[in-house]
Amino acid sequence: GLGNIYVCEALFRAGLNPSRPAGVLANARGGPTRAAVALAKAIREVLEEAIEAGGSTLRDHRQADGGLGYFQHAFSVYDREGAACLRSRCAGTIARVPHSGRSTFYCPVCQK
Numbered sequence: 001g002l003g004n005i006y007v008c009e010a011l012f013r014a015g016l017n018p019s020r021p022a023g024v025l026a027n028a029r030g031g032p033t034r035a036a037v038a039l040a041k042a043i044r045e046v047l048e049e050a051i052e053a054g055g056s057t058l059r060d061h062r063q064a065d066g067g068l069g070y071f072q073h074a075f076s077v078y079d080r081e082g083a084a085c086l087r088s089r090c091a092g093t094i095a096r097v098p099h100s101g102r103s104t105f106y107c108p109v110c111q112k
């Protein structure tokens with residue numbers, strides 16, 4: 001699956017709350033909703049940027065020095081708990097939700 005970092009970043013870019021149930025990504029006819037299309041586009045963009053930034057693997061990992069090996073300057077929400085949201089005109093603060101050994105980072109104000 002996608003690395004946790006990329007999921008956090010793509011959800012932020014698409015403006016979707018991580019707690020949003022997957023069901024709202026499909027409409028009554030089983031087709032993708034506007035949110036699903038936005039999320040798919042955001043995932044593609046985030047992955048393309050990660051690859052351009054030098055990522056050779058799409059898994060979360062840490063280098064021997066403990067730093068994130070790639071894509072580290074491009075994070076909008078990942079590992080930014082308590083920092084100001086980067087979306088223009090948003091006054092939100094990035095929140096962290098721990099779950100099953102990982103953390104999800106998101107902006108509670110602009111991610112609906």
Ligand SMILES: [Zn+2]
Pocket residue numbers: 085086087090091092093107108109110111
């Ligand atoms: Zn925000």
